[in-house]
Amino acid sequence: MSIAAIAGAAHARTARLGIREIVRRLNAALGATLVAATAGSKDRKISYKWAQQDGPTPNDVAVKRLQFAYTQWLVVSEAEGEHVARMWFIGANPWLDQDSPIDAIREDRFREVASAAAAMVDDGFIG
Template identity: 55%
Template sequence: MSIPPAMIAGHGETARLDIHELVRRLNSHLGPLLVASLSGSKDSKLPYKWAKPDGPTPGPAFQKRLQLAHRLWVSLADAENEAIARAWFIGGNPFLDEDTPVTALREDRHKDVSQAMTAFLEDRQDV
């Protein structure tokens, strides 16, 4: 199994982050409404609370989605730039049946969204 170098670098950074700091960074880059959406939270204010050092800790399913979103963000922002990374998260994606990566993350289609990001970074026409 070949893992793109960008995903490996993003994994290391993500694994070392405290979940509260990770959410704070995602809030900064994507905005708390998108963070709530991709995490599957029905409470749009929860990402603000998660981002506080003494705030509540997201549950395991939320953490898994948030960590993958952060890895994807790091990979895309490093390879391209922050504006393109944000556009990728919210735009319809042909590799995801025109769903957005935010939707795919929320639906736990982790493998699909990771493959879509890799195809984007490698400028491939297939996954």
């Protein structure tokens, strides 16, 4: 399957989920502190509140970042496994000028992160 097809399928799966479910899944995969950082929040525990049915809703910018992060999580974790995907999200990344994907997502560098995820999955591909 091509990188475009993998990314498209991951995006479609993400689009079918509500933001609370996305946050729950990211919390389980990355931990609440990293999820809050990805969204751009300084409150390390806010993602626990976002995951609750009666909790606050993240703002539109945070929603966009969280949806994107979950799509990239699916792309990398399904190809490389969850442990590798977690390390990919937090580690210095050569395709992102040694920034982590979490930092790049928080800075809204979505194209760069998507290319870095594709490169990880395709062992060096840069689109």
